Amino acid sequence: MNDWLRRLMPAAPGRLRRAGVLGLNGRNMNVLTAWNPKGLYRLTDDKLVTKELCASCGIATAETYAVVDHPVQVRRLDRRVGGRREFVVKPARGAGGRGVIIVVDRRGEDFVRVGGLTLSLGGLRDHILEILSGLYSIGGRVDRAIIEQRLCAHPALAAVGAGSTPDVRIVLYRQEPVMAMLRLPTVASAGRSNLHRGAMGVGLDLRTGSAVAAVCNGQVVDRHVDTGLPLGGLWVPAWREVLAVARKLAAAIGMGYVGVDIVPDARGAAVVLEANGRPGLTIQIANRRGLLKRLADVDARLTRRASPQPVEWA
Numbered sequence: 001m002n003d004w005l006r007r008l009m010p011a012a013p014g015r016l017r018r019a020g021v022l023g024l025n026g027r028n029m030n031v032l033t034a035w036n037p038k039g040l041y042r043l044t045d046d047k048l049v050t051k052e053l054c055a056s057c058g059i060a061t062a063e064t065y066a067v068v069d070h071p072v073q074v075r076r077l078d079r080r081v082g083g084r085r086e087f088v089v090k091p092a093r094g095a096g097g098r099g100v101i102i103v104v105d106r107r108g109e110d111f112v113r114v115g116g117l118t119l120s121l122g123g124l125r126d127h128i129l130e131i132l133s134g135l136y137s138i139g140g141r142v143d144r145a146i147i148e149q150r151l152c153a154h155p156a157l158a159a160v161g162a163g164s165t166p167d168v169r170i171v172l173y174r175q176e177p178v179m180a181m182l183r184l185p186t187v188a189s190a191g192r193s194n195l196h197r198g199a200m201g202v203g204l205d206l207r208t209g210s211a212v213a214a215v216c217n218g219q220v221v222d223r224h225v226d227t228g229l230p231l232g233g234l235w236v237p238a239w240r241e242v243l244a245v246a247r248k249l250a251a252a253i254g255m256g257y258v259g260v261d262i263v264p265d266a267r268g269a270a271v272v273l274e275a276n277g278r279p280g281l282t283i284q285i286a287n288r289r290g291l292l293k294r295l296a297d298v299d300a301r302l303t304r305r306a307s308p309q310p311v312e313w314a
């Protein structure tokens with residue numbers, strides 16, 4: 001845990017709020033309840049539904065190679081993978097990186113995962129059967145498995161990506177970007193950029209997309225934890241496009257509080273990985289800033305343009 005937050009943590013929720021930090025209760029009770037109608041979660045909780053929505057409004061996503069929705073289909077798995085050396089397997093209704101396997105090569109009959117571990121065709125079949133059973137799905141419901149294109153990092157992020165694919169999380173409130181972080185996969189996170197798996201979060205200046213601070217496992221860091229590369233001076237390529245795509249998807253989803261995850265890919269495009277209707281709050285540590293003031297600023301700006309009653313933040 002970093003100093004800034006450690007000083008605040010023993011504090012009562014009121015003190016955290018005064019420091020401008022949006023807490024879990026505040027997010028759930030003030031923000032999600034007010035701005036995210038329950039019926040809209042179907043657009044974010046299932047990645048295949050999000051992908052369809054993106055396609056319908058011209059937003060790029062990773063190409064879907066195959067969808068497995070019945071156990072009998074795993075018999076033809078090799079055909080579905082189609083001889084590809086690189087791909088990603090994930091649960092449609094997963095979260096937090098659980099059940100996501102990133103394949104980067106083949107060795108004989110086996111698949112090589114990020115980090116070098118191998119997986120046999122049988123192992124991949126078993127993994128997909130686990131996905132179908134709902135082992136990784138939100139709420140434990142039966143699920144579908146997605147086999148999709150592995151996105152590769154933009155050259156400007158290749159070094160700091162260390163063989164994996166960094167992504168950018170943009171949090172939007174009332175469809176305005178309010179906070180952003182670049183997420184860097186680590187050895188511990190097995191190529192996934194989920195902070196709870198040990199990935200690094202680099203807070204970003206919203207105007208420029210350049211790094212302002214970074215966190216890994218709750219600790220403030222200034223270098224990549226695996227490679228030692230300094231993080232100062234890091235910036236996100238295609239920043240304007242990343243913001244534009246995030247706005248477009250948030251508007252299409254219709255939620256007032258949403259996190260959009262975007263990969264600035266090897267060709268310079270902003271490709272959506274997923275949208276999250278309950279984005280986590282660690283982004284505030286990565287930025288060393290609380291969200292409350294930013295939410296209040298958006299309320300003030302939009303209220304001037306005649307809108308619903310703003311939430312009382314302070």
Ligand SMILES: Nc1ncnc2c1ncn2[C@@H]1O[C@H](COP(=O)(O)OP(=O)(O)O)[C@@H](O)[C@H]1O
Pocket residue numbers: 062088090094095096097098100102148149150151152165166167185191192193194261273274
């Ligand atoms: N198609 C992909 N190409 C490269 N990396 C990916 C791809 N899909 C997922 N990842 C990596 O795995 C992480 C988790 O995948 P994601 O689709 O966001 O599922 P979850 O909902 O579990 O977070 C991503 O943040 C990213 O780092």
Ligand SMILES: [Mg+2]
Pocket residue numbers: 096097194261274
């Ligand atoms: Mg994710």
